Amino acid sequence: MRHKMWIPVLAAFLAFASAGESEAGLFCGSARFRCCPVKSCNPCGDYCNARVNCGPSYKTVRETIWCTEQYNECHTVYDRCVEKTPVTYNRTVYDTHYRNECYTVRKPVYKTNYRNVCYTVRKPVYKTHYRNVCYTVRKPVYKTCYRTVTYSVSRPVYKTHYRNVCYTVRKPVYKTCYRNVCYTTYKTNYKTCYRDVCQTVMRPVTTTKCVPVQCGEWKTVTETVPGPCVERCVQDPGSFCFDEESCCHVYKPGKVRKEMVQCPPRTVCKRVWCPKIVNKTVTCTRMVPEVKRIRVPYTVCERIPVTRTKQVPYTTCTYVCETRTRQVPYTTCKMVRECRTKQVPYTTCTYVCETRTKQIPYTTCSYVCETRTKQVPYTTCSYVCETRTRKVPYRVARTVCETRYVTNVKCVPRQVTVTKTRCVPKVVLRKVPCDPPVVSCDAAPACAAPAPACAAPAPGCEAPSVGCDTAQ
Structure with missing residues (x-):
C-alpha cells in the first residue's frame, strides 16, 4: 500500500x-x-x-571521357602500269592482178517496121433541139405597215456621294544591326615529295636477215585462134524463060539456101605470168624492254583550320501604328418612270399567179460510118558478131613481216600517308559532394x-x- x-x-x-x-x-x-x-x-x-x-564533404570520382585525335597511317596503293611488248610474225598477203581476155558475142540487132492497116469506126453525131413548156408560178407580194405602240420605261438616275472613313496602318521601321560571327576556314598547304619508280622503256634493236621472195615477170605469147562457123544465105544463079502472056523472056532468080561457113582465123596476144624465187635482204626492228629508275614527284596536300571573325548584318523591323482618313465614294440610284412611243413595223403577204414559158433542151444521136488508117509496128531481129575484151583476175601470194604489240598490265606498289581520326578514352578526376x-x-x-x-x-x-x- x-x-x-x-x-x-x-x-x-x-x-x-x-x-x-x-x-x-x-x-x-x-x-x-x-x-x-x-x-x-x-x-x-x-x-x-x-x-x-x-x-559538406567531397569525394573524388574517376570519369572516362572520349576525345578525338588525328593520326597518320600508311597504306599501300597499287598503280596499274601498262607496257607493250613487240611480237614479230609473218603473214601471207594475196595481191589481185588482172589479165585481158578476148571473147566473141553475138549481139542482137532489133529493127522496128510499120505497115498500114485500114479499119472502120462508127462516129456518133449529136444534135440539140429545144421545145417550149408553159408553167404557172405564185409570186408573193410583201407590204410593210406600221402601228404606234406606247410603253413605259424606268430610267435610273445615279448620284455620287462621299463619306470620311478612318483607318489604321502599321508602318514598318527597319533598322540594320551587326553581330560578330566566328567561322573557320581551311588553308591548304602543298608539299612536293619524290618517290623512286621503276619504268620499262622499249629500246629498238635492228637485225638483218635473208628472206626468199616469190616474184615473176609477164611474157607475151601469140596464139592463132580459128574463126567461128557462121550460117549464111547463098542464092543459086537464075535463068531466063519465055513468058507466053507477055511474049518475052523473063528472068527467074535462083533458089536461096543456107550453108555453114568458117570465118578466117585470128591472132591473139596474151600475157603469161612466169613465177620465180629471189632472195632478198630484209631489215627487221624489234623492241627490247629496258628497266629504268626515275624519280616521280607527287604533291601532298594539308588543310590547316583558321578561325576568323566577320560582321554579319541583320535587320530588325518594328511597326508603328498611324491613323489616316480617306473619302470613300458611294452611289445612290433613283428610278424615274417615263412614257415613250415607238412605231412597230409588220409585214403582210399576198400571192399573185403568173404564167411563164421556158425552153427545155433535148439531144438526138445518129451514127456515121468512117474509114481510118493506122500504122501497126512489128520488130525484126538479126545477130551481129562482136569481139570484146574482159579482165580476168588472178591472185599472187607474197609474205609480209609485221610487228604487233602485246599489252601487259602489272601493278606497282607505293606508300600513301592517310590522316584518320579516332576516339581515345581519357580519365578525368573531379570532386563530387557527398552526404x-x-x-x-x-x-x-x-x-x-x-x-x-x-x-x-x-x-x-x-x-x-x-x-x-x-x-x-
Whole structure:
C-alpha cells in the first residue's frame, strides 16, 4: 500500500522532466537557458573540429571521357602500269592482178517496121433541139405597215456621294544591326615529295636477215585462134524463060539456101605470168624492254583550320501604328418612270399567179460510118558478131613481216600517308559532394545531460544543428 502511494508522485516528476528536455532541445538548445544545469554548460571537446566534421564533404570520382585525335597511317596503293611488248610474225598477203581476155558475142540487132492497116469506126453525131413548156408560178407580194405602240420605261438616275472613313496602318521601321560571327576556314598547304619508280622503256634493236621472195615477170605469147562457123544465105544463079502472056523472056532468080561457113582465123596476144624465187635482204626492228629508275614527284596536300571573325548584318523591323482618313465614294440610284412611243413595223403577204414559158433542151444521136488508117509496128531481129575484151583476175601470194604489240598490265606498289581520326578514352578526376555522416547524440557522454543548450556544445551534438547554422 505504501508503494502504491509513490506511483503518482513519480509520474508527475517524470512528466515535468520530459517537458523541460523538449523545451530545452527546441532550436538546438538555444530556446531556453534558464533550465540548463550548470554542469551541462561547461565546455566539453573541440568545437572547431566538430564544426568541420559536420559540414559538406567531397569525394573524388574517376570519369572516362572520349576525345578525338588525328593520326597518320600508311597504306599501300597499287598503280596499274601498262607496257607493250613487240611480237614479230609473218603473214601471207594475196595481191589481185588482172589479165585481158578476148571473147566473141553475138549481139542482137532489133529493127522496128510499120505497115498500114485500114479499119472502120462508127462516129456518133449529136444534135440539140429545144421545145417550149408553159408553167404557172405564185409570186408573193410583201407590204410593210406600221402601228404606234406606247410603253413605259424606268430610267435610273445615279448620284455620287462621299463619306470620311478612318483607318489604321502599321508602318514598318527597319533598322540594320551587326553581330560578330566566328567561322573557320581551311588553308591548304602543298608539299612536293619524290618517290623512286621503276619504268620499262622499249629500246629498238635492228637485225638483218635473208628472206626468199616469190616474184615473176609477164611474157607475151601469140596464139592463132580459128574463126567461128557462121550460117549464111547463098542464092543459086537464075535463068531466063519465055513468058507466053507477055511474049518475052523473063528472068527467074535462083533458089536461096543456107550453108555453114568458117570465118578466117585470128591472132591473139596474151600475157603469161612466169613465177620465180629471189632472195632478198630484209631489215627487221624489234623492241627490247629496258628497266629504268626515275624519280616521280607527287604533291601532298594539308588543310590547316583558321578561325576568323566577320560582321554579319541583320535587320530588325518594328511597326508603328498611324491613323489616316480617306473619302470613300458611294452611289445612290433613283428610278424615274417615263412614257415613250415607238412605231412597230409588220409585214403582210399576198400571192399573185403568173404564167411563164421556158425552153427545155433535148439531144438526138445518129451514127456515121468512117474509114481510118493506122500504122501497126512489128520488130525484126538479126545477130551481129562482136569481139570484146574482159579482165580476168588472178591472185599472187607474197609474205609480209609485221610487228604487233602485246599489252601487259602489272601493278606497282607505293606508300600513301592517310590522316584518320579516332576516339581515345581519357580519365578525368573531379570532386563530387557527398552526404555528411549522421551522428547520433545518444552515443556522446556529454549529451546525457537533460539541458544541451550550452555556450560550447559537444562535438557529437553539432550534427543536428547543421540546418540551423546553414540557415543563419
